[in-house]
Amino acid sequence: GAGVSQSPSNKVTEKGKDVELRCDPISGHTALYWYRQSLGQGLEFLIYFQGNSAPDKSGLPSDRFSAERTGGSVSTLTIQRTQQEDSAVYLCASSHPGRNQPQHFGDGTRLSIL
């Protein structure tokens, strides 16, 4: 497919478990973003990648959250020792580099922590 692909679509796990979310951006998009959206809320910026580098990780809510990107393509967002407040939809977006480039979103991963 030509769009941003995220997996899994849904993830239900028990509190305290680790989870890994995956994002495969649009081919050729060097910029990649992770956001979190809680029910009825706006988009909360988590982290930005330009290529494999993450110049700004300040949006990550705690040190339980980490992200990496390899080969300038696929990115994974890892949440360790999940808590109930981590329940949300995690959205990935990608874009061409540059200031005026719109972002294109994946379908998101709906994460539920029991």
Place this chain on the structure above:
Amino acid sequence: RKEVEQDPGPFNVPEGATVAFNCTYSNSASQSFFWYRQDCRKEPKLLMSVYSSGNEDGRFTAQLNRASQYISLLIRDSKLSDSATYLCAVNSGTYKYIFGTGTRLKVLA
């Protein structure tokens, strides 16, 4: 003051009506602007970019008012299928895009 603000709505309008939303931004250095549409439990989808001169795409018109620091989205001849939440996004010349919390539109039969 939030960096990007939108009236949450809901805006309830009859089919065929014209409706407009605004999105205000606080950073005068903001350089690029976008409107997204988000359906319930779906991801945001790009609706249109907002250019300085204003732009139109079918029934949708976007405008930028730099002096008053807001962008607007006008929808003419509303359809039931236009019911959604409309998010604005503002980029201040860095990598970071700030999204508004969205304006909810309900088009009624």
